[in-house]
Amino acid sequence: xxxxxxxxxxxxxxxxxxxxxxxxxxxxxxxxxxxxxxxxxxxxxxxxxxxxxxxxxxxxxxxxxxxxxxxxxxxxxxxxxxxxxxxxxxxxxxxxxxxxxxxxxxxxxxxxxxxxxxxxxxxxxxxxxxxxxxxxxxxxxxxxxxxxxxxxxxxxxx
Numbered sequence: 001x002x003x004x005x006x007x008x009x010x011x012x013x014x015x016x017x018x019x020x021x022x023x024x025x026x027x028x029x030x031x032x033x034x035x036x037x038x039x040x041x042x043x044x045x046x047x048x049x050x051x052x053x054x055x056x057x058x059x060x061x062x063x064x065x066x067x068x069x070x071x072x073x074x075x076x077x078x079x080x081x082x083x084x085x086x087x088x089x090x091x092x093x094x095x096x097x098x099x100x101x102x103x104x105x106x107x108x109x110x111x112x113x114x115x116x117x118x119x120x121x122x123x124x125x126x127x128x129x130x131x132x133x134x135x136x137x138x139x140x141x142x143x144x145x146x147x148x149x150x151x152x153x154x155x156x157x158x
Contacts, residue, residue: 001112002112002113002129003110003112004110004130004134005110005134006107006108006141007105007106007141008105008141008142009095009104009105009145010103010105010106010145010149011103011152012103012148013104014072016104016151017092017144017148018072018104020144020147020148020151021106021144022044022075024037024040027052030140030147031140031143032058032137032139032140032143033057033058033059033136034052034055034058035052035054035055036053037052038051038053038061039051044069044075045066046066046067047065048065048066048069050063050066051063059081060081060082060083062079062081063079063080064079064088065078065079072092073091074089075089075090080115081115083114083115084114084115085112085115086110086112087111088108088109089108089109089110090106090107090108091105091106092104092106093105106141108140108141110133
């Protein structure tokens with residue numbers, strides 16, 4: 001199973017970032033390739049499920065099942081889409097604020113396997129797909145940071 005990760009520090013309190021992360025009204029603004037929710041049952045609680053569709057250039061139909069949900073700390077889902085299956089873990093942590101702006105560190109770790117394996121799958125995954133997966137996480141987290149900054153009208157930071 002391959003693994004990629006990305007993280008950002010959002011210039012907003014943990015409670016605000018957590019609420020934004022689970023607000024489906026905002027997902028189109030920051031989740032990479034997100035178009036619309038097609039079904040939701042008990043999401044984001046443990047055992048809940050979510051199905052969504054991507055934009056035409058995205059992943060297609062994505063199904064998620066919540067494996068772990070620790071409020072304001074951790075959210076972990078198992079997912080499948082037409083190209084891959086795996087787990088996405090998102091952790092949230094308050095960062096000490098030396099500049100009086102409360103910050104939240106958000107880390108996403110994606111563990112995945114490709115759905116279709118061929119003779120060159122391992123090489124293709126390592127040379128091309130892994131970097132695409134990492135960039136997708138980075139785009140989503142960058143979008144979350146920008147969305148939080150817009151909501152609070154504070155500057156986005158790296």
